[in-house]
Amino acid sequence: MVQEHIPFQLQDYLAAAAARLHALLSPYATITIDDKSSDYFSRSEAFFAVEAYLGASPCAAHARRLRADLAEGADRMALAVDDHEGVADDFRGATMWWRKTKALPHTNVITWSPRNAERRSYRLTFHRRHRALVENAYLPHVLAEGRAVTVRNRQRRLFTNNPSADWAAYDDDRVWSHVKLEHPSTFATLAMDPARKQEIIDDLDMFRDGKDYYASVGKPWKRGYLLFGPPGTGKSTMIAAMANFLDYDVYDLELTAVKSNTELRRLFIETTGKSIIVIEDIDCSIDLTGKRKKKKKKKNKESDKRKKMMPPSDDDDEEKKVTLSGLLNFIDGLWSACGGERIIIFTTNHKEKLDPALIRRGRMDMHIEMSYCRFEAFKVLAKNYLGVEQHEVFGEIRRLLEEVDMSPADVAENLMPRSKTKDVDACLGRLAKALHEAKEAALIKAEAAAAGKKANEGSDGDDDSSSSSKHDSDKDRKDTKEE
Numbered sequence: 418m419v420q421e422h423i424p425f426q427l428q429d430y431l432a433a434a435a436a437r438l439h440a441l442l443s444p445y446a447t448i449t450i451d452d453k454s455s456d457y458f459s460r461s462e463a464f465f466a467v468e469a470y471l472g473a474s475p476c477a478a479h480a481r482r483l484r485a486d487l488a489e490g491a492d493r494m495a496l497a498v499d500d501h502e503g504v505a506d507d508f509r510g511a512t513m514w515w516r517k518t519k520a521l522p523h524t525n526v527i528t529w530s531p532r533n534a535e536r537r538s539y540r541l542t543f544h545r546r547h548r549a550l551v552e553n554a555y556l557p558h559v560l561a562e563g564r565a566v567t568v569r570n571r572q573r574r575l576f577t578n579n580p581s582a583d584w585a586a587y588d589d590d591r592v593w594s595h596v597k598l599e600h601p602s603t604f605a606t607l608a609m610d611p612a613r614k615q616e617i618i619d620d621l622d623m624f625r626d627g628k629d630y631y632a633s634v635g636k637p638w639k640r641g642y643l644l645f646g647p648p649g650t651g652k653s654t655m656i657a658a659m660a661n662f663l664d665y666d667v668y669d670l671e672l673t674a675v676k677s678n679t680e681l682r683r684l685f686i687e688t689t690g691k692s693i694i695v696i697e698d699i700d701c702s703i704d705l706t707g708k709r710k711k712k713k714k715k716k717n718k719e720s721d722k723r724k725k726m727m728p729p730s731d732d733d734d735e736e737k738k739v740t741l742s743g744l745l746n747f748i749d750g751l752w753s754a755c756g757g758e759r760i761i762i763f764t765t766n767h768k769e770k771l772d773p774a775l776i777r778r779g780r781m782d783m784h785i786e787m788s789y790c791r792f793e794a795f796k797v798l799a800k801n802y803l804g805v806e807q808h809e810v811f812g813e814i815r816r817l818l819e820e821v822d823m824s825p826a827d828v829a830e831n832l833m834p835r836s837k838t839k840d841v842d843a844c845l846g847r848l849a850k851a852l853h854e855a856k857e858a859a860l861i862k863a864e865a866a867a868a869g870k871k872a873n874e875g876s877d878g879d880d881d882s883s884s885s886s887k888h889d890s891d892k893d894r895k896d897t898k899e900e
């Protein structure tokens with residue numbers, strides 16, 4: 418009642434005087450962390466980090482009032498200390514007292530939603546002799562732990578930029594739409610050479626914890642991987658295993674749906690940190706060869722002159738399409754350093770078709786070949802699909818896998834039990850039979866090719882009709898493909 422009759426200025430003055438007096442007499446210091454920050458970009462990050470840290474910390478076990486919330490994209494509820502509740506945290510022998518406070522701003526502004534006008538904050542109280550400890554060690558610890566808890570709680574997402582996909586989360590204003598990322602693949606279930614697999618895991622580990630290292634060598638915190646190999650050898654499966662290992666979101670970038678370099682840049686800017694940006698089948702998604710340049714030369718001088726008078730813009734890109742330089746810029750231009758902690762992955766069946774500039778080290782730092790299934794990879798599949806690590810036909814399968822090129826996808830399909838009662842002998846037998854058949858087919862094909870070559874050598878130069886018929890058949894094949 419009394420407060421209502423005191424002007425705000427006087428209230429502020431009295432509060433400030435009381436605070437000064439308290440500071441003079443008390444051996445304790447306080448730090449307040451607000452839920453709104455003056456810097457738009459880092460808005461409330463410190464507040465949410467404290468909230469997440471306290472919610473997950475053992476010290477919250479003593480709190481009597483907690484609040485549970487399901488954040489957007491999270492798959493489980495996160496606990497936080499409720500308003501006006503206090504908890505004490507022990508850190509290297511010092512006690513830190515936290516209290517969450519809530520206040521309405523001192524204004525006469527009428528708002529439709531008083532909850533939005535509420536200011537929440539965390540107030541940390543500690544003994545003044547611990548000031549250096551709090552600043553240099555405790556607060557960085559709270560920030561790092563809080564961020565880690567937030568990452569652990571969030572549900573990972575799979576984003577696409579393809580607007581034709583009729584996805585629930587699609588929104589006109591956003592360039593990306595998403596669903597939950599639920600691919601079960603892990604490095605344990607991925608069949609490949611164990612030494613190579615370990616190398617990749619170590620590389621990812623190094624990247625994840627490499628923030629300071631990247632800063633010290635002056636590189637943006639990002640890494641590129643090129644996955645190449647025949648169809649069905651596990652390139653897409655590897656991407657899912659990487660995302661599950663790192664706990665990152667995946668942005669599946671459909672290049673054919675991107676209209677211009679400007680749009681590509683916007684897509685990049687709207688990705689978040691801790692994410693993997695994937696361009697699958699990069700050789701098929703876009704014509705990145707010199708064709709575009711050649712076409713440009715044909716343009717008449719008149720339009721060139723007109724263009725020179727206009728300010729440069731991305732609309733000048735021929736047919737407003739994504740170009741190789743746009744893509745290179747996307748990977749390692751200045752914009753690519755925004756936000757940091759991103760992995761870029763290209764997959765292809767034909768590494769040799771790619772422009773060397775696109776895959777040089779520094780852009781695609783690690784080139785990973787996914788190859789046909791050999792015995793080591795088979796052992797992983799046999800263990801995953803059938804639960805066996807040893808069997809009498811393993812010897813025969815080992816020999817066959819060294820002679821026959823079969824993709825892990827085909828091996829896995831043969832190992833898949835056909836009924837609930839896993840008949841291990843039948844599954845392994847089926848695989849051995851398929852390998853024998855593949856071996857025979859390969860032999861027949863090789864013999865036919867050798868015979869064809871011999872015939873060609875014999876009739877070289879004098880048989881125009883045969884070459885024209887080959888030409889025709891090539892043309893036929895092309896036509897069928899285009900259809």
Ligand SMILES: Nc1ncnc2c1ncn2[C@@H]1O[C@H](COP(=O)(O)OP(=O)(O)OP(=O)(O)O)[C@@H](O)[C@H]1O
Binds near residue numbers: 607648649652765825
């Ligand atoms: N190395 C592997 N380890 C475990 N499973 C695999 C592996 N390779 C393929 N598979 C199985 O085969 C299926 C197809 O594999 P995937 O889609 O990863 O192949 P891909 O290399 O991406 O092929 P494409 O080049 O056609 O895109 C997967 O669902 C998975 O079950």
Ligand SMILES: [Mg+2]
Binds near residue numbers: 652653654697
């Ligand atoms: Mg694939």
